[in-house]
Amino acid sequence: MVTKAATPVMPVDQTPKLNYLNNGHGLKSWLLTTDHKRIALLYLVSVSIFFFIGGIFAMLIRLELLTPEGDLLSADGYNKAFTQHGMIMVFFFLIPVVPAILGNFLVPLMIGAKDLAFPRINLLSWYLYITAGIIFLHCMLNGGVDTGWTFYSPFSTEYTNTNIVEAGIAVFIAGFSSIFTGLNFIVTVHRMRAPGMTWDRLPLFIWANYATSLIMILGTPVIAITIVLVAVERLFHLGIFDPHLGGDPLLFQHLFWFYSHPAVYIMILPSMGVISELIACFARKRIFGYKFVAISSMAIAVFGFLVWAHHMFVAGISLYAAMIFSFLSFSVGVPSAVKVFNWTATLYKASITYATPMLYAFGFIGLFTIGGLTGLMLATIGIDVHVTDTYFVVAHFHYVMVGGVLMGYLGGLHFWWPKITGRMYPEAWAKLSAMFVFFGFNLTFFPQFILGYLGMPRRYWQYPPEFQVLNVLSTAGASILAVGYLLPMIYLLWSLRYGPIADANPWNAAGLEWKTSSPPPTFNFDETPVVTWEAYNYDEIPEKELEAPVAR
Amino acid sequence: MHDSRAIPAPASTTTTQVATADHEEHNPALLHHFADAQQQKNAASLGMWLFLVTEIMFFGGMFCAYLIYRLQHFNAFAAGSQQLNIWMGAINTAVLIVSSVTVVLAVKAAEVGKRKLLTGYLVVTVLLGMTFLVVKGFEYKEKFEKHHVPGPTFNFTDKFDDNGKQIPVNSKEAELFFSLYFAMTGMHALHMIIGCGLFGTLAVLAWKGHYTPSYFTPIENAGLYWHLVDIIWIYLFPLLYLISRHS
Secondary structure, eight states: OOOOOOOOOOOTTOSSOOOTTTSSOSHHHHHTOOOHHHHHHHHHHHHHHHHHHHHHHHHHHHHHTTSSSOOSSOHHHHHHHHHHHHHIIIIIIIHHIIIIIIIHHHHHHHHTOSSOSOHHHHHHHHHHHHHHHHHHHHHHHTTOOOSOTTOOTTIIIIIOOSOHHHHHHHHHHHHHHHHHHHHHHHHHHHHOOOTTOOGGGSOHHHHHHHHHHHHHHHHHHHHHHHHHHHHHHHHHOOOSSOGGGTOOHHHHHHHHHHHHHHHHHHHHHHHHHHHHHHHHHHHTSOOTTHHHHHHHHHHHHHHHTTOGGGGOTTTTOOHHHHHHHHHHHHHHHHHHHHHHHHHHHHHTTOOOOOOHHHHHHHHHHHHHHHHHHHHHHHHSHHHHHHHTTBHHHHHHHHHHIIIIIIHHHHHHHHHHHHHHHSBOOOHHHHHHHHHHHHHHHHHHHHHHHHHHHHTOBTTOSOOOGGGHHHHHHHHHHHHHHHHHHHHHHHHHHHHHHHSOBOOSOTTOOOSGGGGSOSSOOTTSOSSOOOOOSOTTOGGGSOOOOOOTTSOO | OOOOOSSOOOOHHHHHHHHHHHHHHSOTTSOTTSSSHHHHHHHHHHHHHHHHHHHHHHHHHHHHHHHHHHHHTHHHHHHHHHTSOHHHHHHHHHHHHHHHHHHHHHHHHHHTTOHHHHHHHHHHHHHHHHHHHHHHHHHHHHHHHTTOSSSTTOOOOOEEOTTSOEEOOOHHHHHHHHHHHHHHHHHHHHHHHHHHHHHHHHHHHHHTTOOBTTBOHHHHHHHHHHHHHHHHHHHHHIIIIITTTTO
């Protein structure tokens, strides 16, 4: 590559340093920014708001299920509550959370670029997200949707009288936000790497986001056209999925899950990338089997596209198709296990620091393992037929989605908080809330495995009285979990003003993002870095006594 | 008031000026975060190809539905296909192929820096695109007149093949064929409309001298988009109009 053109001349000796946060003030400088770091913060605020709204619906569901009778919500209200919970959490929280916040902030920093390849498309993708969110909130306030987040036809296309089309438009637009993020990441990783940043030196977070982006651009268009077909079916009576018009509802399920199963890898892969960074830093070792962990991300992205029909074992697909999809679903377990085993092997004989991000990483490994192994149980046709549409399935995917994605996100948010804000978070409070999250989470969702195995169906607002004890445990756990999520909102905001000032590299970590100041300048690096070292070269980094915030 | 933030507002004006001055030294088309024009061009081109991939997946959903339903309801699809106007379809195919040629010529004109020629080819492309849409409009009109538009007024009974033999056709299945016909050609037409808007904008910018032999990436990338939309039609035409015709 030719020598880089002159980097913007920054007055480096000036203290305090000019950074992306104070380079430009006022609402306009934020709403019209093309700086990937500022857009990440826009996402941080908006995604957090949707997480809060989705969480309120979760609490409504748990409160309704506190008693066997349907007393808090009407049956219809309950249907709407779990639908809004699912749609908000899936499309407006889980899918954008790690790529759009941490990915947006870190991808250019980690590869030594000044910005993403298409900064304006990046901003456009945030505006699409916000537009979709506002449309969805409007739909919600006008009565919401009661189909479940899956939009299954023919209920969605013919029978329900709720506003499917509006919710569909919101999901369609949010999908394009996600496509643009993915497209931007792929081009950035291909074209914007700093000199010397070869593919086998890329941080595993980058590999994970690259694999995620591939799923985003290959899968999301399929859900987009599926939703368009549902909408035109409702509006113009084109009978693509409606059996009365000759259509086939199974085709809807195939097209829907062709995206929506890979979508769970859109959610979990970036968090896996975060965990690789956290483990390497707090174990002070190169990740065991770097190449295998990197390639396992790609393998998950590829295999993830071949397993969708395991959601349809009882929907009437042929037994032979079910067997093939069962086998393929098992095979996704291989690259996932490669990651878990390699993280564990990295910990072997390592000098481990139990800082908050590492606690979340440990939480991730444990919870993801339970979520993943129960996934293998569900890939077994015999077990799946028994527990289909029960709380066992609900518990399984919450272990992966909440136990996995959220643990990774919170761990990453704490880890990079000093880089993002220039301030340390309060370590004691953070550890306390990590404990709340871990125990609250297990208390919420472990009883649901048992409930499901005993036969309690999902999406019902009433249940037989013998299930009450486990449901009370679950609701109690959800309250603890809620405290665990509210605490970081409070102390992270507090730390913006009162937190100890962080230096460029408070964790003594190896990534390129730690070689620039905290918070970074607008163009990330004062001079374009030249990379001459391998990723996670912790054996070459001299030990430094970590500052007070980290308890050893 | 005591300000406890670490970073009081600095003299940010100086840096802004420095950055701006730095920016102006470059090729005006070169954005600040790229090292050079080649990197910018490569990024834009890769981005466009990835976007085309998403378009293929987008239409792929409908092609998949077509494939499955054609296997399930073959007779109805054959009968429905015979009701399409093959001549209008063929004319439109020819129009689009010619428009792809004018797009290639436009890119070539941009490469050698012939401003008027470039504008001319872009305008001709827009006109050809509009011709396609007008012909498509007449085709849709014919469908309305024959009650072949899915919905309450749909009517498809007593169809005969070329030898006057009655084809047993389930009206609902035929309706499905026309549902797919309208969904696929409608989505394609929407892409044509976007393409015409895009090329119209490019024509204005080209006339104003926006593109030089050292910078014409938008022409190339818009050309890629136009070719893809053409190729989708090249698949739609045989699938919908031709392959079930004499069966």
